Amino acid sequence: MPRQRDDATTAAPTLEDVAARARVSTATVSRTLNSPTLVSAATRARVMAAVEALGYAPNFGARVMAARRTNTFGAIIPTMENAIFARGLQAFQEELGRNGITLLVASSSYDPALEEDQIRALVARGADALLLIGHDRTEAAYDLLDRRRIPYLAAWVHDPASPRLSIGFDNRAAMQALAEKVLGLGHRHLAAITAPRAQNDRARARFDGIGAAMRARGQDAGALAVEEMAYSIENGAAAFRRLMARRPRPTAVLCGNDVFAAGALMAAREMGLSVPGDVSVTGFDDIELAGIVTPALTTVHVPHRQMGRRAAQMLITLCAGKDPGPSVKLETSIACRASLGPPPGA
Amino acid sequence: MPRQRDDATTAAPTLEDVAARARVSTATVSRTLNSPTLVSAATRARVMAAVEALGYAPNFGARVMAARRTNTFGAIIPTMENAIFARGLQAFQEELGRNGITLLVASSSYDPALEEDQIRALVARGADALLLIGHDRTEAAYDLLDRRRIPYLAAWVHDPASPRLSIGFDNRAAMQALAEKVLGLGHRHLAAITAPRAQNDRARARFDGIGAAMRARGQDAGALAVEEMAYSIENGAAAFRRLMARRPRPTAVLCGNDVFAAGALMAAREMGLSVPGDVSVTGFDDIELAGIVTPALTTVHVPHRQMGRRAAQMLITLCAGKDPGPSVKLETSIACRASLGPPPGA
DNA sequence: CCGTCAAATGTAAGAGCTTACATTGCACCA
DNA sequence: TGGTGCAATGTAAGCTCTTACATTTGACGG
Numbered sequence: 001m002p003r004q005r006d007d008a009t010t011a012a013p014t015l016e017d018v019a020a021r022a023r024v025s026t027a028t029v030s031r032t033l034n035s036p037t038l039v040s041a042a043t044r045a046r047v048m049a050a051v052e053a054l055g056y057a058p059n060f061g062a063r064v065m066a067a068r069r070t071n072t073f074g075a076i077i078p079t080m081e082n083a084i085f086a087r088g089l090q091a092f093q094e095e096l097g098r099n100g101i102t103l104l105v106a107s108s109s110y111d112p113a114l115e116e117d118q119i120r121a122l123v124a125r126g127a128d129a130l131l132l133i134g135h136d137r138t139e140a141a142y143d144l145l146d147r148r149r150i151p152y153l154a155a156w157v158h159d160p161a162s163p164r165l166s167i168g169f170d171n172r173a174a175m176q177a178l179a180e181k182v183l184g185l186g187h188r189h190l191a192a193i194t195a196p197r198a199q200n201d202r203a204r205a206r207f208d209g210i211g212a213a214m215r216a217r218g219q220d221a222g223a224l225a226v227e228e229m230a231y232s233i234e235n236g237a238a239a240f241r242r243l244m245a246r247r248p249r250p251t252a253v254l255c256g257n258d259v260f261a262a263g264a265l266m267a268a269r270e271m272g273l274s275v276p277g278d279v280s281v282t283g284f285d286d287i288e289l290a291g292i293v294t295p296a297l298t299t300v301h302v303p304h305r306q307m308g309r310r311a312a313q314m315l316i317t318l319c320a321g322k323d324p325g326p327s328v329k330l331e332t333s334i335a336c337r338a339s340l341g342p343p344p345g346a
Numbered sequence: 347m348p349r350q351r352d353d354a355t356t357a358a359p360t361l362e363d364v365a366a367r368a369r370v371s372t373a374t375v376s377r378t379l380n381s382p383t384l385v386s387a388a389t390r391a392r393v394m395a396a397v398e399a400l401g402y403a404p405n406f407g408a409r410v411m412a413a414r415r416t417n418t419f420g421a422i423i424p425t426m427e428n429a430i431f432a433r434g435l436q437a438f439q440e441e442l443g444r445n446g447i448t449l450l451v452a453s454s455s456y457d458p459a460l461e462e463d464q465i466r467a468l469v470a471r472g473a474d475a476l477l478l479i480g481h482d483r484t485e486a487a488y489d490l491l492d493r494r495r496i497p498y499l500a501a502w503v504h505d506p507a508s509p510r511l512s513i514g515f516d517n518r519a520a521m522q523a524l525a526e527k528v529l530g531l532g533h534r535h536l537a538a539i540t541a542p543r544a545q546n547d548r549a550r551a552r553f554d555g556i557g558a559a560m561r562a563r564g565q566d567a568g569a570l571a572v573e574e575m576a577y578s579i580e581n582g583a584a585a586f587r588r589l590m591a592r593r594p595r596p597t598a599v600l601c602g603n604d605v606f607a608a609g610a611l612m613a614a615r616e617m618g619l620s621v622p623g624d625v626s627v628t629g630f631d632d633i634e635l636a637g638i639v640t641p642a643l644t645t646v647h648v649p650h651r652q653m654g655r656r657a658a659q660m661l662i663t664l665c666a667g668k669d670p671g672p673s674v675k676l677e678t679s680i681a682c683r684a685s686l687g688p689p690p691g692a
Numbered sequence: 693c694c695g696t697c698a699a700a701t702g703t704a705a706g707a708g709c710t711t712a713c714a715t716t717g718c719a720c721c722a
Numbered sequence: 723t724g725g726t727g728c729a730a731t732g733t734a735a736g737c738t739c740t741t742a743c744a745t746t747t748g749a750c751g752g
Contacts, residue, residue: 027711
């Protein structure tokens with residue numbers, strides 16, 4: 001079983017190499033690395049010296065196979081391109097780090113099939129638990145997760161109707177509150193820019209929130225002007241231009257997230273429209289961007305960092321086989337900034 | 347932890363389980379999955395049915411151990427919090443995806459010790475190659491990489507003086523060109539907001555570029571007002587405020603990246619300063635943000651996507667044992683937008 | 693009708709680690 | 723001085739795959 005020495009410079013050193021050099025058994029080396037207290041100080045020093053000298057790093061695959069756990073969590077987010085998930089994920093990672101857990105991140109491009117692939121990849125890599133976004137995914141994905149008993153948690157959502165564990169906020173109610181505020185200012189011609197709703201429960205919920213607010217005021221929700229596109233600044237700008245061409249022209253554009261809203265603001269500037277003088281614009285998520293653009297965005301503030309940190313804690317609890325408690329509903333608030341005002345002539 | 351071995355319904359199905367169900371040997375199952383052409387159609391169908399029925403997914407660790415390669419690349423970026431690396435990384439991932447390679451991402455928080463840990467983690471996980479940012483890292487990190495013969499590539503830099511393979515641009519020359527443009531407009535009191543230079547060659551190079559431009563014009567580079575902080579909007583704003591308190595008050599603030607510049611713009615607005623009327627602000631990187639803020643940022647445009655894509659290609663070539671060619675120098679340009687103008691009274 | 697050869701499949705040896713269990717050695721006490 | 727018990731260490735059995743090599747099967751030419 002000893003490896004050939006002729007390629008010793010290329011091949012990674014193994015436990016056995018370290019053991020040989022430190023003149024102990026492989027078990028002792030393993031213990032030195034994983035449960036130092038079981039090893040005498042003298043031996044420990046000898047082993048560490050050998051590790052150092054050889055530049056040894058344990059082979060992860062082998063370790064996983066033998067130990068049957070990885071101390072690795074996975075997260076699959078829809079996109080890394082914009083900052084929607086950045087802050088939450090950062091907090092998630094920090095909390096995991098404090099607990100000695102490594103985070104692997106993959107992105108699904110808002111594509112359920114791709115997400116399923118990524119879940120499979122992460123599971124195969126031995127992720128002990130997964131953080132996912134929202135509840136919308138393929139049956140096969142849920143199947144895999146349940147079958148393998150992989151603990152997982154849906155973040156960025158709180159849907160009382162779902163039996164699945166989640167941490168997040170009520171996207172629908174939050175958007176409804178914002179829409180009610182807009183309506184309360186006297187706006188009668190609303191428009192929405194939403195992400196494709198078919199496979200995105202957050203987008204769907206947010207959109208529905210607008211309709212709910214309109215109906216609550218006795219308005220016809222069917223009168224809402226809608227543009228549906230993938231999240232991006234460019235798309236937000238394009239959608240805004242099209243909305244401004246409609247008649248009656250909307251006096252308030254409610255965007256599915258801040259990225260859209262930033263695009264809308266850009267388009268407005270290009271078109272020479274004043275915000276909120278000619279038209280109001282609102283966002284959702286309160287990412288950093290929201291405070292930077294001019295005018296600053298009125299948007300739904302989401303407790304990103306808190307969500308990330310608590311998600312980590314819940315998942316760790318779950319992994320330990322303990323009860324993480326029920327799904328967590330976080331509170332959102334409306335960040336009132338300059339982009340929202342009364343309709344023109346009001 | 348989660349999976350106990352005596353619980354058949356919980357344990358992940360193994361190759362052996364699939365083999366038993368399909369009434370073939372484990373070798374045949376493995377071949378069906380990895381080299382389907384070696385297996386007859388009938389057998390293949392039987393095996394696939396078993397795979398399906400059992401929800402089998404190969405154990406990555408075991409596969410790596412046996413096959414000694416992972417088709418996984420790793421990337422370690424300094425931060426995920428802002429979008430500096432997002433676009434390049436996305437392109438990198440897309441190109442890898444086209445080649446059947448999975449990307450694992452980790453972030454180092456601009457901390458070399460942490461980066462070293464992350465390198466170790468990724469290498470242990472069997473990353474076939476690594477994408478790193480810049481050339482500044484610990485000796486130990488380079489040691490590990492060289493020892494294990496892990497192909498790696500430094501991106502976001504092109505330092506002719508470094509023998510190490512890289513793809514990127516000349517940060518120094520790019521910033522120098524921008525600074526010369528600023529000076530050409532008549533500015534005489536420059537200020538800089540830079541990231542900590544000690545362990546960040548890009549920040550250092552950019553900063554040095556400003557000094558070079560000043561000297562080239564016969565100015566005293568020592569007169570440059572400097573603020574050094576970690577990249578963040580908040581810090582950019584704070585640094586800007588402090589710079590505006592200096593006398594003589596700078597008429598142009600050159601920021602180490604667009605995030606700082608966005609912060610500076612915010613602070614200027616709060617202070618009632620007009621940009622570029624009272625003070626000009628420039629950025630670096632030309633991330634999406636640059637076009638969104640008001641006024642839009644004059645900044646150094648970087649070909650993010652091209653860099654990401656070509657980085658992937660080079661790394662793949664390197665992994666195949668072929669010659670990736672020399673380090674690649676990409677061209678930057680100056681994106682002239684509204685935030686830069688002549689100094690007041692000029 | 694047999695030998696040959698290729699295609700299809702099987703057998704079994706690792707790959708590097710963890711850990712249950714076994715062994716050793718030594719201090720301490722009766 | 724022999725027995726006890728514990729701390730330190732060793733032994734070796736897996737963990738789940740891939741693949742070199744071995745075997746089986748059947749078509750086909752002579």
